Amino acid sequence: MAQSLQFSISISPPTETFSKRIIPRPYLRLPVRRPIVAVHSEIASPSPRVLLSNNATLPTAKLPVLPLFTADLAEAIEVDRVTEAELKENGSRSTRRTKFVCTIGPATCGFDELEALAVGGMNVARLNMCHGTHEWHRTVIERVRRLNKEKGFAIAIMMDTEGSEIHLGDLGGATTSANVEDGDIWTFSVRSFNSSPPEHTISVNYDGFAEEVKVGDELVLDGGMVRFEVIEKIGPDVKCCCTDPGLLLPCANLTLWRNGRLVQEQTAMLPTISSEDWLDIDFGIAEGVDFIAVSFVKSAEVINHLKSYIAAVSHDSCVAVIAKIENADSLKNLEEIIQASDGVMVARGDLGAQIPLEQVPSVQEKIVQLCRQLNKPVIIASQLLESMIEYPMPTRAEVADVSEAVRQQTDALMLSGESAMGQYPEKALSVLRSVSFRIEKWWREEKPHHHEKVKFPDVASLLPNSVSEELCNAAAKMANKLEADALFVYTNTGYMASLLSRCRPDCPIFAFTSSTSVRKHLNLQWGLTPFCLDFSDDTESNLNRAFTLLKARGMIKSGDTIISVSDWLQSIQVINVP
Ligand SMILES: Nc1ncnc2c1ncn2[C@@H]1O[C@H](COP(=O)(O)OP(=O)(O)OP(=O)(O)O)[C@@H](O)[C@H]1O
Ligand SMILES: CC(=O)C(=O)O
Ligand SMILES: [K+]
Numbered sequence: 001m002a003q004s005l006q007f008s009i010s011i012s013p014p015t016e017t018f019s020k021r022i023i024p025r026p027y028l029r030l031p032v033r034r035p036i037v038a039v040h041s042e043i044a045s046p047s048p049r050v051l052l053s054n055n056a057t058l059p060t061a062k063l064p065v066l067p068l069f070t071a072d073l074a075e076a077i078e079v080d081r082v083t084e085a086e087l088k089e090n091g092s093r094s095t096r097r098t099k100f101v102c103t104i105g106p107a108t109c110g111f112d113e114l115e116a117l118a119v120g121g122m123n124v125a126r127l128n129m130c131h132g133t134h135e136w137h138r139t140v141i142e143r144v145r146r147l148n149k150e151k152g153f154a155i156a157i158m159m160d161t162e163g164s165e166i167h168l169g170d171l172g173g174a175t176t177s178a179n180v181e182d183g184d185i186w187t188f189s190v191r192s193f194n195s196s197p198p199e200h201t202i203s204v205n206y207d208g209f210a211e212e213v214k215v216g217d218e219l220v221l222d223g224g225m226v227r228f229e230v231i232e233k234i235g236p237d238v239k240c241c242c243t244d245p246g247l248l249l250p251c252a253n254l255t256l257w258r259n260g261r262l263v264q265e266q267t268a269m270l271p272t273i274s275s276e277d278w279l280d281i282d283f284g285i286a287e288g289v290d291f292i293a294v295s296f297v298k299s300a301e302v303i304n305h306l307k308s309y310i311a312a313v314s315h316d317s318c319v320a321v322i323a324k325i326e327n328a329d330s331l332k333n334l335e336e337i338i339q340a341s342d343g344v345m346v347a348r349g350d351l352g353a354q355i356p357l358e359q360v361p362s363v364q365e366k367i368v369q370l371c372r373q374l375n376k377p378v379i380i381a382s383q384l385l386e387s388m389i390e391y392p393m394p395t396r397a398e399v400a401d402v403s404e405a406v407r408q409q410t411d412a413l414m415l416s417g418e419s420a421m422g423q424y425p426e427k428a429l430s431v432l433r434s435v436s437f438r439i440e441k442w443w444r445e446e447k448p449h450h451h452e453k454v455k456f457p458d459v460a461s462l463l464p465n466s467v468s469e470e471l472c473n474a475a476a477k478m479a480n481k482l483e484a485d486a487l488f489v490y491t492n493t494g495y496m497a498s499l500l501s502r503c504r505p506d507c508p509i510f511a512f513t514s515s516t517s518v519r520k521h522l523n524l525q526w527g528l529t530p531f532c533l534d535f536s537d538d539t540e541s542n543l544n545r546a547f548t549l550l551k552a553r554g555m556i557k558s559g560d561t562i563i564s565v566s567d568w569l570q571s572i573q574v575i576n577v578p
């Protein structure tokens with residue numbers, strides 16, 4: 001009986017000469033399903049060999065050489081399906097620059113709904129650990145992975161911690177919400193109730209609450225949905241009278257005000273990362289999430305602490321840490337926090353409950369600018385299209401808000417309730433898409449920023465990084481002047497790609513990396529189209545390879561002007577695609 005032999009191959013040890021020899025000629029083909037393209041050149045060795053699965057080795061000179069088919073070429077580079085379609089449809093200059101984060105909830109956790117968001121342009125799926133069990137989150141993660149694998153998307157996953165905010169528990173009388181009227185008396189209690197609390201009673205999750213409040217204090221729920229005044233303290237119970245009627249919801253967030261000022265001593269006692277958050281973080285690391293967003297960050301220490309924990313427990317640590325700016329403390333220590341983190345979220349929901357609402361827009365603009373100066377990606381979150389939770393059309397004010405965020409050239413926009421539990425998640429995403437396209441185009445073509453002289457101070461402190469930074473600044477400037485079709489960046493760590501993105505050039509930036517985790521992290525950065533591609537340190541062959549592969553997919557064409565930089569070659573190349 002004929003036996004079929006299956007070989008898995010890896011090339012060991014890889015060498016510089018070897019990589020240079022095979023990369024420029026994509027003809028090498030083994031009698032296996034995949035062509036050899038995975039060649040790294042970090043380790044030098046005099047005799048490259050192919051390692052067969054039975055541990056035998058074969059000198060590479062003996063490898064059979066067959067021509068590659070176009071289909072193989074297309075497989076050798078990975079880019080997500082949506083970008084590819086956009087590039088084909090609109091040409092490279094018109095790809096979307098602003099990235100989208102979608103919160104996944106009951107409305108979008110199914111495979112088909114996730115696929116609809118993926119097709120709509122979701123770059124990052126966010127899981128809020130305030131809701132759902134680990135089982136539920138694991139299922140969503142598996143579905144996103146399956147989508148990426150089977151349908152050619154490259155969606156990254158962000159886990160968002162619960163954090164220690166003060167919030168309410170279930171409402172008394174087993175109701176899911178209550179319309180509170182002016183003068184109604186409710187009891188806020190730190191008791192633990194076995195079942196649901198008695199009528200007109202509500203539990204508070206912070207044990208020190210009853211001790212710290214004072215008669216006359218104001219309780220603000222969910223940033224102003226309902227307000228109460230403290231009228232009496234009775235042990236663990238705090239009796240309050242409604243002063244501003246509204247809808248009381250379970251889990252509502254609670255802030256305490258005294259003489260018109262936010263009382264911060266309370267939250268100062270709470271840890272940023274609670275014991276439950278650590279369990280969630282362990283879960284996230286084990287599941288291999290790409291980003292962990294930390295809620296209610298107060299200082300840079302907590303970010304450093306988490307980053308060293310991640311480095312200690314996961315050796316090939318690829319989890320980026322995002323600091324959520326959503327309280328007054330985070331604003332006090334803003335610059336250190338941004339420096340310490342891998343990215344930032346302007347979490348306007350809670351932020352708007354902690355500082356006067358009218359300050360939120362200027363704080364947003366300041367954070368976006370600071371992030372760009374410090375070269376960190378920034379996400380604008382919450383209530384972008386809040387009315388679309390219920391209605392299929394946004395309000396004009398919402399469209400103006402999204403436009404303003406895009407005009408500020410934020411890296412990413414985030415949907416919360418709109419995609420988690422709204423009735424029109426896909427429609428909301430398509431509004432983000434059309435507004436982003438329109439405003440980005442207007443920005444490029446009309447140059448409303450022409451007279452603004454925004455200065456970006458140097459970010460790099462070490463010389464090699466300074467050289468990279470100057471190269472990127474110059475390459476981006478050249479790309480604008482020469483009206484290039486695309487910038488190419490070959491990057492191992494993503495650093496050069498981020499420096500190019502920071503310049504917000506007119507043309508898209510094609511970032512080639514051999515690391516799948518770097519590629520996922522680039523998902524959050526403005527203007528970057530990340531590709532997964534193995535490359536060597538031979539710039540010439542890398543470029544030719546990218547040209548061949550992208551042309552085969554219709555993503556660039558002969559005659560396009562490309563400006564290319566790379567992590568290791570300190571020069572800028574200007575090339576016309578052959
Ligand atoms: N996994 C989930 N399961 C059930 N409902 C969810 C889930 N995720 C989100 N939601 C719903 O969507 C709403 C908005 O979600 P989101 O995560 O943005 O809340 P948020 O309050 O803005 O964020 P945060 O809690 O981080 O401040 C939530 O209030 C909740 O009703
Ligand atoms: C997203 C979030 O946490 C907020 O807006 O509060
Ligand atoms: K959260």
Ligand SMILES: [Mg+2]
Binds near residue numbers: 295326347349350
């Ligand atoms: Mg929040």
